[in-house]
Amino acid sequence: MGRIGLSVLLGFLIGLERQITGHPAGIRINVLISMGACLFLMFPLMSGSDEVYRIASYIVSGVGFLCSGVIFKEGGTVRGLNTAATLWCTAAVGVLSSSGSCLFAVAAAVILILSNLLFRPLAVKIKPITCGEETERTYRISVTCQENAETEIRALLINSNSCKTLYLTNLESSDVIGGKVEIQADFLSVGKPKAQMAEAIVNRLLTLSSVVSAGWELV
Known part of the structure; x- marks a missing residue:
């Protein structure tokens, strides 16, 4: 019981710090994870089984699954890693x-x-020496065109970046009122901002008579 109590106490203290500082995973989840890991590993220890290391590896995998639930992407920022x-x-x-x-x-x-x-x-005060080159950004290009031009516009978006500095990750169409189609294309870029390239694609689309409107945004 002493080991279980220790796991609960330490989980409580860790969760208390998280809750005081306003993070989503507070006292309850940290206590449950600490106590759960303790209980799962105590079973083979008490029964004399030699499966201790295997169960420990399962604990790592199971907690990893839980951790994925607190990580989410907000715009160009990934939150919840800490x-x-x-x-x-x-x-x-x-x-x-x-x-x-x-x-x-x-x-x-x-x-x-x-x-x-x-x-x-401390991490907040430290300024980066150079601008990060691994920053991921997603540019969403929205186009409204005549229905009979949908295939042409989709093909243009697919082939709009021959130098492969923007990577097409999503392309979808939806009907709108008046025999028109709205097409959305998401392009992923890594490194420096590619706003000028997104603008160039939009400008090219606007030269087509079948295009009613076009624009881009950073999502």
Whole structure:
């Protein structure tokens, strides 16, 4: 019971820090993950089974699945990575608690809490030396055209970037009132902004008599 209690206590402290700082995964989820990891690993330990390492690997996989639920993309920014990493480490604290490595479990929890508290303001203050070249951006080009020109416009969008600096990731059409079709194309770019290229595609579309309107936006 002492090991279970330790896993609950450490999960509570980790979750408390998350909840105080306004993150989505607070006390309850961290307690449950820490205690769950502890209980799953205690079963083979108590039964004398040699499946400890296999179950530990299953815990890592299972928590990884949970972590995917707190990661989401908002515009050009990916959010929730720090929360997911915290949940992953919380599971490790639970595993250490179940194995009887109490000092290691406490040390890991303390380091985790201090890392979240101290490193975040430090990371905000550090300015990048160079502009990141791996930034992903999605440019959405919207075109309204005559229905009989749909095939031509779709083909033009597919072949609009011969140098492959913009990657077409989505292309869809929908009917609108008045015998017209709205076409949306999403282009992914990596590195420097490609707004000028998106603008060039739109300008080319606007030269066609079958195109009623065209524009682009960053999503």
